[in-house]
Amino acid sequence: MKPLVKLENVTTGYHSEPVLKNVDLEVFTDDFVGVIGPNGGGKTTLVKVILGVLPVFSGKVSFPGQKPQMGYLPQISQIDKSFPITVRELVASGLKTQHPFWPSLGKKQKAQLSDMLEQARLTHLASRPIGELSGGQVQKAMLCRALISRPDLLILDEPNTFVDKVFEQDLYRWLQELKKEMAILLISHDIGTISPMVKTIACVNGNLHYHPSNQLTEDILKVYNCPVDIIAHGPVPHRVLKDH
Amino acid sequence: MSEFFSILEYSFFRNALAAAFLTSILSAMVGTYIVSRKIVFITGGVTHASFGGIGMAYFLGMSPLLGAAVFAVLSATGIEWMSQKGKVREDSAIAILWSLGMALGIIFVFMTPGYTPNLLSFLFGNILSVGRSELYIMLGFAIVVALVFVIYFRPVVQTAFDPEFSKIMGVPVLFFRYLMATIIALAIVVSIRSVGIILVLSLFTIPQITAMLFTRSFARIIPFAALWGITGSVLGLFSSYVFNIPSGAAIIFFLTLQFLLVKLVIVLRDSLLRGRNSAVGQH
Ligand SMILES: Nc1ncnc2c1ncn2[C@@H]1O[C@H](COP(=O)(O)OP(=O)(O)O)[C@@H](O)[C@H]1O
Numbered sequence: 444m445k446p447l448v449k450l451e452n453v454t455t456g457y458h459s460e461p462v463l464k465n466v467d468l469e470v471f472t473d474d475f476v477g478v479i480g481p482n483g484g485g486k487t488t489l490v491k492v493i494l495g496v497l498p499v500f501s502g503k504v505s506f507p508g509q510k511p512q513m514g515y516l517p518q519i520s521q522i523d524k525s526f527p528i529t530v531r532e533l534v535a536s537g538l539k540t541q542h543p544f545w546p547s548l549g550k551k552q553k554a555q556l557s558d559m560l561e562q563a564r565l566t567h568l569a570s571r572p573i574g575e576l577s578g579g580q581v582q583k584a585m586l587c588r589a590l591i592s593r594p595d596l597l598i599l600d601e602p603n604t605f606v607d608k609v610f611e612q613d614l615y616r617w618l619q620e621l622k623k624e625m626a627i628l629l630i631s632h633d634i635g636t637i638s639p640m641v642k643t644i645a646c647v648n649g650n651l652h653y654h655p656s657n658q659l660t661e662d663i664l665k666v667y668n669c670p671v672d673i674i675a676h677g678p679v680p681h682r683v684l685k686d687h
Numbered sequence: 688m689s690e691f692f693s694i695l696e697y698s699f700f701r702n703a704l705a706a707a708f709l710t711s712i713l714s715a716m717v718g719t720y721i722v723s724r725k726i727v728f729i730t731g732g733v734t735h736a737s738f739g740g741i742g743m744a745y746f747l748g749m750s751p752l753l754g755a756a757v758f759a760v761l762s763a764t765g766i767e768w769m770s771q772k773g774k775v776r777e778d779s780a781i782a783i784l785w786s787l788g789m790a791l792g793i794i795f796v797f798m799t800p801g802y803t804p805n806l807l808s809f810l811f812g813n814i815l816s817v818g819r820s821e822l823y824i825m826l827g828f829a830i831v832v833a834l835v836f837v838i839y840f841r842p843v844v845q846t847a848f849d850p851e852f853s854k855i856m857g858v859p860v861l862f863f864r865y866l867m868a869t870i871i872a873l874a875i876v877v878s879i880r881s882v883g884i885i886l887v888l889s890l891f892t893i894p895q896i897t898a899m900l901f902t903r904s905f906a907r908i909i910p911f912a913a914l915w916g917i918t919g920s921v922l923g924l925f926s927s928y929v930f931n932i933p934s935g936a937a938i939i940f941f942l943t944l945q946f947l948l949v950k951l952v953i954v955l956r957d958s959l960l961r962g963r964n965s966a967v968g969q970h
């Protein structure tokens with residue numbers, strides 16, 4: 444089986460300053476990867492290089508099959524909640540238009556949009572600007588924006604910070620369904636909450652260490668900060684991409 | 688009162704009214720983008736940079752507005768380019784641009800032999816002297832901008848709100864960002880004649896902020912801002928004529944007055960509602 448995304452020895456960062464070094468990772472169609480690591484460890488940087496919005500300094504990011512459709516829920520702190528955009532406009536911005544220079548929505552897409560809003564129970568809020576919504580409602584709308592194009596790979600960047608418990612429960616219920624249809628990359632700095640859900644765990648702290656299980660072993664906890672040498676000798680087998 | 692309306696018979700006054708309408712509608716569209724993206728300071732930098740172009744054009748004996756347009760477009764797209772690169776701290780770069788533009792303008796005007804009578808009207812605006820050809824330029828440009836906003840509403844709003852996500856969705860982000868930078872620059876230059884360099888920024892922000900007291904949806908801010916812009920600038924225009932004061936200052940005065948009055952009404956209404964609610968014991 445070909446992976447959806449393949450990172451080989453990737454080094455990336457900002458303004459030629461490397462943040463992530465020599466990262467190897469493969470994400471397959473039925474994967475549910477939990478990405479953990481300390482603040483500033485490079486979790487967001489990792490997803491941005493997968494999404495193609497950050498330059499690859501060295502190494503290679505490839506899509507061995509057809510280029511997958513990616514759905515992205517950015518970290519809430521990246522979003523300007525005071526921006527005057529309505530829920531409907533926000534969710535619709537997740538739809539690809541027929542042509543980049545002819546941006547109107549077709550009939551089918553409009554139906555898709557109202558379906559999505561209906562499913563998420565956001566219809567009654569559709570015309571409301573996001574500034575009038577609760578944090579959880581904004582997150583939900585942003586999740587709809589990521590899902591509306593039926594992605595092959597769903598990337599969620601810390602969806603469980605600063606939001607209400609109601610959204611969090613909704614989210615986890617949704618993820619149980621969604622994981623049957625798409626690959627998921629779920630970032631969190633909270634290993635405890637996500638580990639029961641995910642299949643595998645990637646620990647990111649300047650480098651990336653992949654654990655092909657979701658077990659919270661003593662060692663994984665100990666290496667929560669992912670020091671290189673400890674993890675390389677942990678009892679958990681590692682998926683080593685370099686040697687295949 | 689009849690004397691008040693008799694001034695409508697003068698063509699210069701009708702031109703001024705038309706200019707007030709057109710700049711209000713133009714700045715309603717462009718200003719909503721500016722306020723939404725929180726790039727008011729950048730817009731100020733571009734405005735003042737354009738003064739360098741005015742001075743240079745004077746010195747070279749060319750059209751001042753053409754000089755302003757060249758400087759404004761270059762600085763607006765330059766700032767967009769810098770922010771794409773992310774290498775320069777944006778605010779300090781803009782401060783340099785801001786003051787350098789003014790300095791160049793002053794130097795060139797100073798070096799230009801003879802008296803430069805129109806200079807004050809560029810700094811403070813003189814809507815009462817807007818001519819027919821300038822009106823046509825305003826009209827043409829307002830139509831172009833309106834078309835861009837109608838046809839490209841989705842990508843314009845989307846690339847302003849979340850350029851990174853737009854890029855992932857395959858939207859030509861750079862194209863729309865540079866297009867909007869150019870539109871902002873030209874909209875400023877076209878409005879300079881009405882309110883002047885020093886005050887043009889207010890035309891692109893105060894009606895929008897007033898509108899945002901009622902709505903926080905991009906599409907709905909624009910007509911509200913146009914309305915507030917028109918009432919403020921028509922009031923300013925009349926008082927500019929009646930009291931013989933600079934039109935720009937008069938217009939901005941009324942735009943601000945409107946904002947303060949509306950804000951006051953809203954604050955009073957809210958405190959009344961709150962008072963009633965707590966009296967009933969709700970909440
Ligand atoms: N836009 C940026 N420009 C420069 N440095 C950045 C930028 N974004 C993140 N960084 C740096 O990259 C490192 C990793 O950040 P990030 O990927 O956001 O970490 P995480 O998501 O794990 O908290 C941090 O040291 C941060 O300071």
Ligand SMILES: [Mg+2]
Nearest residue numbers: 486487488518
């Ligand atoms: Mg992050």
